Amino acid sequence: MSRKTGLGRGLSALIPDNQQNEENQTTSRIQTDQQGTPDSSILEIATDDIKPNPNQPRTHFNEQDIKQLARSIEEHGILQPLLVSDNENGSYQLIAGERRWRAAKIANLEKVPALVRETNPQEILELALIENIQRADLSALEEAAAYQKLANDFQLTQQEIADRVGKSRTTITNTLRLLELPDKIQKSLDNNEITEGHARALLGLSNAEDMIQNLEVILSRNLNVRQTENIVKNQRLSNESHTEMENTPIKSDDNKLEINLPDSRHISVTLQRLFGTKVTVQRANDGSGTLTIHFYSEEEYEGILSRLIEEENHDNY
Known part of the structure; x- marks a missing residue:
């Protein structure tokens, strides 16, 4: 299956090609910049040391889906590492993979595989947003709120947001209008x-x-x-x-x-x-x-x- 292109900077350089997603289905990866692979490393991190992303665009999680994912993790383990950043205080902030992290806690996993990435607040929000958009996990209003946060907190124009998430400026404009x-x-x-x-x-x-x-x-x-x-x-x-x-x-x-x-x-x-x-x-x-x-x-x-x-x-x- 060919990769989906046009989704801006993102996760493809961080996740090995032989990894599967949490539903054990092949998914396209987010295309990364051609300027190199970000600094990152895979570690086994204590599940309780990972903190959820306060700027996670997704606000609703289907509990039944997460319980089903937990059963899969109990049987097969986590096949795709989480993406986190180091808080430098002994804890890590989750960037992408909150469903896997929630399911791992239900499955009572003490440690989970995670890619540690040096990043900043804007990148954390962008990567979380891109991951959810690619997997169609966000509701229309969640997506609109995330775009609004990128505009308000990081002073991005609608065209800049469109470039980062691989959508047209018109799509961004129409989605933002839902907040009206x-x-x-x-x-x-x-x-x-x-x-x-x-x-x-x-x-x-x-x-x-x-x-x-x-x-x-x-x-x-x-x-x-x-x-x-x-x-x-x-x-x-x-x-x-x-x-x-x-x-x-x-x-x-x-x-x-x-x-x-x-x-x-x-x-x-x-x-x-x-x-x-x-x-x-x-x-x-x-x-x-x-x-x-x-x-x-x-x-x-x-x-x-x-x-x-x-x-x-x-x-x-």
């Missing part, structure tokens, strides 16, 4: 109630209230990403329409001045949440008006009818 989501939506994303695609679609809305209202629609109707993109598009069109109506009086056929009563926008938003599509409400000063439910496909049309029937049946009970 309201806490409620971030929590739903972190709990896998919605996907990253849903979250990106919600970022198309201009305010947190609209985002959260549409999140409730997504969850209640189990919308897919494409459906979410449609309701976000409709919401934006509706918002633009309301802004235009608020700024421009509209004359009716009988020359009566139509106005938008204060509750029109609230009614529109409530109905949009109910039907998951654009709804416009226009009221005249004599109390008359129009309510329009928009649909853009046969699927949406059938969904609206189904929702209306559900509400009618509910009212009959």
